Amino acid sequence: MRVSGNTSIHHEGTALLGTSAVEAPVVVTSASMEERLAPTLRRLRMRPGTLASLAGIEERRWWGEEEDAAQGAARAGRQALEAAGVEPGQVGLLVNTSVYRANLEPSVAVGIHHALGLPTSALNFDITNACLGFVNALTLAATMIENGQIRYALVVDGEDARPVHESTLRRLSAEDATRRDYTDAFATLTLGSGAAAAVLGPAEDHPGAPQVLGGVSRARSSAHELCVGSNDGMVTDARGLLEEGMQLVGDAWDDARADGWEWKDMDRYVLHQVSTVHTRALVERIGIDPERVPLTFPRWGNVGPAALPMTLAAEAPSLRPGDRVLCMGVGSGLNTAMTEIRW
Secondary structure, eight states, rough: OSSSSEEEESSSSSEEEEEEEEEEEEEEEEHHHHTTTTTHOOOOOTTTTTHHTTTTOOEOOOSSSOOOHHHHHHHHHHHHHHHHHHOGGGEEEEOEEEEOOSSSEEEEEEHHHHTTTOOOOOOEOOOBBTTTTTHHHHHHHHHHHHTTSEEEEEEEEEOHHHHHHHEEEETSSSSSSHHHHHHHHHHGGGGGOOOEEEEEEGGGGGSSSSSEEEEEEOGGGGGGTSEEEEEEEEEOHHHHHHHHHHHHHHHHHHHHHGGTTOOOTEEEEEEEOOOOHHHHHHHHHHHHGGGGGOOOHHHHOOOOGGGHHHHHHHHGGGGGGTEEEEEEEEEEEEEEEEEEEEE
């Protein structure tokens, strides 16, 4: 019995018809965050500037008063449908993949379903799997399309880092905050807000559209306690998360060839956006060309599950027919997923 290895899924009839990214409007610089924490940093004798110098994040975004994360996800979904040329009434599946949720129930998906005017026949629900939810939803949607259960699927995500930022900044501003508190919360301050969406449909009806070819996933659940978060805060063992994550990615990458995948020379590697440290470590571990790795975290931060599709949407205009794109990332838990798309 095989107890260690990848899950490998090959798709043969799913097209990626449209993508969209929505930036949250309020820019929050790393310098402004550290200015709020200046008394704590002085008391703990810690240097400001590490969010930019170590993580590589100059700024991130918050939603404003006129639009929240779910509304942003609905706007992204509307834009993706328009780009795909698909009417709301044709959608058979809506999946929301956001980590952030204002309420435990109902699902975030139902509000987006209503906002977009989707038909009563459209399945709608949330998938949450840390930063990999969007990629997981693509796999689910492609499988349902190829099984003939639906024709078109809409995957959306809207993240709001403002609540967790505000609570973390208040906690770190307290007079009893320690150096360990700051270290544990550092990753929280790298988070960002934004929204993304993608539309998938049957490739046979859309010749020439980018095709979702499939990919691999792999679990390392022994590391599930290294990053634990809520709307009030997130505690992260940064070193442990990096080490375990790179081991997981490396193992999945090394085994992928045996599963029929060859990804050494892709035209673009669209990674889940975390930080300079994580990106450099991943590039070195699997031996890919860093020039083919677009970076959006310096201005968006880590936008959770929206980070990868937002980056893909930003890259889409520069991609040409025949280009091979590998979408890949690691999510708290730990899980990794790698999905190939041929443009």
